[in-house]
Amino acid sequence: MDFSDGLVLVGGVEVGTARMTWWDEADGTRLYLLLGSVDAAHQGLGYGRQILAWLEERAREHAAGDSVGTPMFGVNPESERDLALARAAGYRVAFTRVRMIAKLTEPREVRLPEGFEVRPASAGDHRAVFEANAEVFASNSLGYVQDSFEEFEQEIADDYPDHRLWTLAWVGDKLAGWVVSGQDDTPWVGVRPAYRRRGLASALLRANHAQLWAHGVQTASLWTLAENPTGSVALYESLGYRVVERQPRYRRRF
Template identity: 40%
Template sequence: MTMPAAFTLSAFTGDADIRAIEAVRSAVRTVKPDAWMPGPDTDPASRLPYCRIARVGDAPVGYTWMDWWTERDGTRLLLLLGYVHPHWRRRGIGGHFLTWQLEAARQDPPAMDGDGPYVFGGNADIDQPDVRNLLMRAGFRLAFTAMDLECDLEETAPAPVPLPDGLVERRLGEVEHRLVHAAIEESFATSTHGYVPRTYERYRRDVADRQSDTGLWCVAWDGDEVAGVVINEKVDAGTGLTPWVAVRKRYRRRGLATALVRNGLARCSAAGLKRVRIATILENANQTVGFYERMGYREVLRRPRYRRPFDRSGVTVA
């Protein structure tokens, strides 16, 4: 497809480009209000070499960004991100972005921990078929599907239930956070769908920033050991989010996850929340989508995640 006349792609230079990025974000969010749009004002400066601002004449029409991390199995993922003003879509800009990003990452991949292979990643929600088709033409293939589900607390009317025999719930003390963090990491140790290990320092930042109301948490104890945990957080006056449901392996298949999730929903309801959201993986071997549906959750959005091998061959994305 022919690029728009007077199209330019330039490196990030400072505050003026932040204003350009904000203009693109504002336009994108008119059609996708919950769009995740990181950039130079939200992420570390190490990402700046992979930021380009697209303009047609003087008007900002899009920008690129790249994030990266090392997953549990050592895979070093390079997530290629690009955002185009809705008025300027289907004019070849997204393909131009992706071609530039693939080449730039090949020539100068970031230094990352781990010894696994570099892999390119791309995101396309189920309501973004154009993005999916662009990734597929560039050799990306579906890796797994993130699922967002929501429980209507007024409809479900959750009530607390007892824990399995021998386990008790009690409020979390300050010194016990390390045990909770260790239990979460142990529970996800065998995850094969992009799990990124979280340091204790990062866990504490998450608690301080978003999850400080531990009254919404449910922690099951076996003596001085954490058997399982459900962490809930308040997003706004009516909405809660459950970022973590973790049961250690030796406590599974005893009904603990069911009890902790139900008790967490009951606490959210008692706190005045109307709905609670959770994310999981469709392909999860534990069939977590079905589990949450039995708890009263319903599908809200599918977010397929795509990947392609890191190689040195050039690709021009049409």
Template identity: 30%
Template sequence: MPLAPDDSLPTADGLVFRPLAPTDLEAWLALIVRIAAAERAHWHETRSELAVFFEDTVNPAAENTLAGVESSGALRAFARVSKNPSGTKAAVFGGVDPQWQRRGIGAAVLAWQEARVRARFAADGVPNPLVRTYTEEDNPSHTALLRQGGYSVTRYYSEMLRPLAEIPVVPAPAGLRIEPFTPDLAEAVRLAHNEAFADHWGSEPRSVQQWGFLLRNEDLRTDWSAVALDDATGAVAGYQLSMYDPERFDREGRWEGYTELLGVRRAWRGRGIAPALLADAMARYKAAGMDHACLDVDTENPTGALGLYQGMGYRPLRRTLAWDKLL
């Protein structure tokens, strides 16, 4: 879609702004790594997660990304905006090179993102444009930028951890079996995920393209992932998809298996499928040499996920904050 008049590019001393291009990929990743190191971030986007942004047909990079480059051509700032056509929120993320911070660049980039969000909502015919972004709780500079910009915390996500020295044995509930995730189950699991998360705060259905991006993620471990299948119908009742970050040990000093997604469809809830999937995941992690299991949870999840994880031995480690602003 063409840029609206209020989508003018930011101005910042020493930088020229333009959309990100596929040829920026390596420089973009390097910039994100520099920012993460300076902020002592516990996670950052991977190469494959950045690469798919140039394939996203719903959020074309030419209109929804920003690169701030200095005269030498070095990338010093970036931004991205994403929104589903019928969605009631837009997600934004961005960053500024540590050596270029405190020059007003972050505020200028954020203002561009908000203008872009307004244009996206107007084009989709959706009222009340809402911006959402996320920060780690121990990131004071990013937190200050958002507070000054009129954002407020609307949700807390807790990263939880448990050692794998001893793991629970939880059999599959009667009438169900747990099987390894295989590519032929990918679409059924996508549909199961969309159904399972339909009542989760902030969740939106994942399209075939978005699901494909997830399945291509370089950190996804399909051999650590599993599905719970109904014996009578073969339907996917629940699922868990796991990831492994090879840089995690250097940052944290732990070998961790990470449960990226865990869901149970409504008709099968209350039968113990989630604990069985988690126990199965732990066994897979331990067999692969991991010494900890990790996951994140919305602390206000209405399905009782926090209590489930605590009962399975997970303990809070740190928090991520969700910030909203109604434009």
């Protein structure tokens, strides 16, 4: 078996692909995502196990020369065959991303808990949202990658530039809670720990839904983690969201 430019060759015949990428997560994990496939005509011949073993060895070689983070293997099975291979190799679910959607209806008046104020968002709030995200998600979100502020601003410019769809709650000059939305997606919902258990998150989401509705958006969509210790799935379900997609992420220690 030969590997060249992402292709897997046996006797000069292409039988599949093999690719690896990696990144550092906020909890100190260096995740090596192993991406391999076997062409349908060559399945059932053991090539999948060989590709996975080869990718794992490449990850070990890379990690040996770099002391950053705690290395782990990761795979994202896309079929029952892939899943069986991953489980046989010792991979288990580390966490599950879930996509949730809510059909919006004409909103009623929304009141925030006492002491909080919603103000119109602007580019001047980017740094506050970035720092609040880092504070909240880096400490308790599996798989969370802390981007730089420059990367954060670029993502906003590309995907979430309409500040009319953002809902930010303040206590004085302190950002307490935030919902950042675009026309098709809500990437960030958060409340700082000091302001939780006051109904702020649900009130902010209702207010955000009203803003989305006012600008022609009829379906709200977001991703969260099934294992989120804050109970985000239950919160979103209480506001009319339902799970429409699950993406288990499988990992194994070196």
